[in-house]
Amino acid sequence: MRNDTMRALDDILVLDLSRVLAGPWCTQMLSDLGAKVIKVEKPGAGDDTRGWGPPFLTDPATEEKGDAAYYLAANRGKHSVTIDMATPEGQELIRHLAAKADVLVENYKLGGLKKYGLDYDALKAVNPRLVYCSITGFGQTGPYAPRAGYDFMIQAMGGMMSVTGEKDALPGGGPQKAGIAIADLSTGLHAVIAILAALNQRHRTGRGQYIDLGLLDVQVSMMSNQAQTYLVGGKAPARAGNGHAAIVPYQAFPTQDGHLIIAVGNDGQFAKLAEVLGHPEWAADQRFILNRSRVEHREVLVPLLEAETRRFPSAHLLDALERRQIPCGPINTMDKVFDDPQAQARNLRQEVPHALAGTVPTVASPLRLSDSPVIYDRGPPLLGEHTEVVLGDLLGLDAPAVEALRAKGVV
Structure with missing residues (x-):
């Protein structure tokens, strides 16, 4: 009790x-x-x-x-x-x-x-x-x-x-x-x-x-996975900005009025992201079909994604991504953190x-x-x-x- x-x-x-x-x-x-x-x-x-x-x-x-x-x-x-x-x-x-x-x-x-x-x-x-x-x-x-x-x-x-x-x-x-x-x-x-x-x-x-x-x-x-990456691979990881060394796309993306985070964790989520952005063919492209391929071709894929995310207002794109259950989120200042419905709940x-x-x-x-x-x-x-x-x-x-x-x- x-x-x-x-x-x-x-x-x-x-x-x-x-x-x-x-x-x-x-x-x-x-x-x-x-x-x-x-x-x-x-x-x-x-x-x-x-x-x-x-x-x-x-x-x-x-x-x-x-x-x-x-x-x-x-x-x-x-x-x-x-x-x-x-x-x-x-x-x-x-x-x-x-x-x-x-x-x-x-x-x-x-x-x-x-x-x-x-x-x-x-x-x-x-x-x-x-x-x-x-x-x-x-x-x-x-x-x-x-x-x-x-x-x-x-x-x-x-x-x-x-x-x-x-x-x-x-x-x-x-x-x-x-x-x-x-x-x-x-x-x-x-x-x-x-x-x-x-x-x-x-x-x-x-x-x-x-x-x-x-x-x-x-x-x-x-340092967790970054330290283990060095211990296993023998090469010290470097700074990657908002990108992720082993996952793509997993970073901040520009919109019409700011930035938002898109954190695609698997190939199925990437296929849904490609659809939301109007390019379902990306999910069948051999350069992008698997995460390991997307990491290898990061310099090609990320600019393509950025060109599309810039067309959307942040709120509109967040809503579209959430409806497809694609992990995403705004970049909140502390006032917005405490105003967020989840934080209040x-x-x-x-x-x-x-x-x-x-x-x-x-x-x-x-x-x-x-x-x-x-x-x-x-x-x-x-x-x-x-x-x-x-x-x-x-x-x-x-x-x-x-x-x-x-x-x-x-x-």
Whole structure:
């Protein structure tokens, strides 16, 4: 029987020592699944992304700028506690919290927490059941391990920018990063997978474990078929713009008033496309009859297709293609994404509570669980919003004790 009050991870306590994106993206997803996530931030400053704007959330009463949209995107549902881990008292508070936690996530540079006595070996001694996830640019081993790692450089080093962007010989060609921080976001997702696996392992053994995640490792793995193409064929793939190295036609095509995507995945779909464009004979042409032939004769076929798609308004061509069940779609800006009937039917925009603004819009989680759904009842926290409550509930500190720590700059 369904129980709407039950969440998949509502018995899991996560201590979040991460900031910026990869770690917070991981812990936001754990929060969406019901985990209680305690985000530890530096007093008076907090996560760097609180200031990464514009735009900023604005206090409706005073018009003062609050947190940046960047921060709001990755910190839904967490409890913010301010602790200065550079102080002995702050380190002790974090050790006490780690003793009660199921999971700890951090993204400090190699050895960054060891000097504070907050590394895995130190915390394992006080909590053998702790699942400790470290996220760094290059992992814990290898010659690059001490280096800082940022998404942009990791996209370059991991091969992403060698296959993203227009062909080198064409105008605008050359290296191009993805429009989102794909290395950070992918690492956050992989961190969730590893953490859930480690928690399941703990059910069998009673022991936690250490998780070593490197952005470069993740980015190389995300190259998937492109990496495998090199490993099997021995030739590094090149940039192909909006085209696909192994499927034709599978790219953006011009119309009377813009562009749209046509993604033909098999020979039957190509035959239907040829009919829609008024050239059914193309499906019998030996140069185009099979996908492998269309790939070989790409330079002939694509201009023929473009000449025909230019004759149609985008909406008209999309309708004709959809009626024939040919995969296609518009190239939406974000306003059109959220206006799309499918996005609205799936409730991809949600509103969550916020202590400053009342509510704040957020992008829905893609995780749809029938018996333990994501519930949008907790928004991104203000800096230190839950310090007193968390230290009181978990560590038993009363108000005077917290105020004494605040007076010393510890919290």
